Amino acid sequence: MIGLVLVSHSRLIADGLCQLADQMAGGGVKIAPAGGLTDDPYTLGTDAALILEAIESVWSEDGVLLLVDMGSAVMSAEMALEFLPDEQRNRCLISNAPLVEGAIVAALHAGMGNRLHDVNAAAEDALNARKVERVPENVKDKTCG
Amino acid sequence: MAQEITLGQLRRWLILYADRIIAEEEQLTRLDAAIGDADHGVNMRRGLEKVRERLLDEETQYADVGAFFRSIAMTLISAVGGAAGPLYGTFFLRAATSPHNGERVDLPQFTRMLRFGLDGLQQRGKAHINDKTMVDTIQPAVEAMEAALASGQSLAVALAAAKQAARLGMEHTIEIRANKGRASYLGDRSIGHQDPGATSAYFLFETAVVALSTPVPKE
Numbered sequence A: 001m002i003g004l005v006l007v008s009h010s011r012l013i014a015d016g017l018c019q020l021a022d023q024m025a026g027g028g029v030k031i032a033p034a035g036g037l038t039d040d041p042y043t044l045g046t047d048a049a050l051i052l053e054a055i056e057s058v059w060s061e062d063g064v065l066l067l068v069d070m071g072s073a074v075m076s077a078e079m080a081l082e083f084l085p086d087e088q089r090n091r092c093l094i095s096n097a098p099l100v101e102g103a104i105v106a107a108l109h110a111g112m113g114n115r116l117h118d119v120n121a122a123a124e125d126a127l128n129a130r131k132v133e134r135v136p137e138n139v140k141d142k143t144c145g
Numbered sequence B: 001m002a003q004e005i006t007l008g009q010l011r012r013w014l015i016l017y018a019d020r021i022i023a024e025e026e027q028l029t030r031l032d033a034a035i036g037d038a039d040h041g042v043n044m045r046r047g048l049e050k051v052r053e054r055l056l057d058e059e060t061q062y063a064d065v066g067a068f069f070r071s072i073a074m075t076l077i078s079a080v081g082g083a084a085g086p087l088y089g090t091f092f093l094r095a096a097t098s099p100h101n102g103e104r105v106d107l108p109q110f111t112r113m114l115r116f117g118l119d120g121l122q123q124r125g126k127a128h129i130n131d132k133t134m135v136d137t138i139q140p141a142v143e144a145m146e147a148a149l150a151s152g153q154s155l156a157v158a159l160a161a162a163k164q165a166a167r168l169g170m171e172h173t174i175e176i177r178a179n180k181g182r183a184s185y186l187g188d189r190s191i192g193h194q195d196p197g198a199t200s201a202y203f204l205f206e207t208a209v210v211a212l213s214t215p216v217p218k219e
């Protein structure tokens, strides 16, 4: 079964999302948060060393999917992958999925024992899930003037 | 002999750089407030305070120049937090992989270290010249070092040329539009402001002149 790493600038987001995704997956999937900085957990930022630790903590031969928020999260995640030996790095994937929805979908699909690329495809598809049927005419923007 | 840079000088360089960043925190934050999210000063101060603390600790020993730069890199990637963390981190990490003479580097080696660092930084951030980033400071500085080296200049002259080129590159970021990083979301509204990362990168070359071209007294 693949592992998941949730990377956010915010420790609160990463930890909270980990709890949420874990519950959705019924506790059977290895999910690790990597939010904030090692020594300053509640400062907003990303830390490649912390991400590396998270990858190692959920490592399996089936691979690890990384879900990231934005900006430096991507660069720090890429940097963490570079610290891994080739054979491990080749089994890690940084997803384009939205972090929250992607993590939940990924946890469900990982729990079903799906393969790395299939879990990622499902997570990336979470972008297309509609939450409400919008009737635009009923919601008016404030008109100026 | 005078053309070689010692571990002691590199240590002094990064301490001076840290002092400069700490002193300029407000300016860096002000620049980032104009075209980013107002945290470059705080991010860099947090990272360089950690670097400074490690360097001033007499217990910290470095096996060689490579280990020195690697230690700087690891501190920055864990303590800076913003985009500048992985970018400066990669710069120093790549520099560390370039050949050196153990506890010293000569001018050709040092110049190559900076080139390695710049290449790594560009692979990481995918920024090119005129994208309005720290690359606009570092690339001209490295090119100036390379040109000085090719024409047989001394270390002191090469470092002075790098500083001058870095300054011009930094100032040029005022005139251009951002294509990378947060500032790129602003499009043309980024014009007219100096890039914060280009500014923090300038201090690297500014402090290098003093730190690397004069001997360290107690060595």
Ligand SMILES: Nc1ncnc2c1ncn2[C@@H]1O[C@H](COP(=O)(O)OP(=O)(O)O)[C@@H](O)[C@H]1O
Pocket: A071, A072, B032, B036, B037, B039, B040, B043, B044, B081, B082, B083, B084, B085, B087, B124, B125, B126, B127, B132, B133, B134, B135, B180, B181, B182, B195, B196, B197, B198
């Ligand atoms: N892709 C990139 N390549 C090179 N430099 C970049 C890139 N993205 C951002 N920067 C530099 O980083 C600086 C911003 O750093 P900082 O404020 O610490 O990070 P963040 O943008 O995450 O808030 C910018 O001024 C710019 O010089």
Ligand SMILES: [Mg+2]
Pocket: B032, B036, B037, B038, B039, B040, B082, B182
């Ligand atoms: Mg910023």
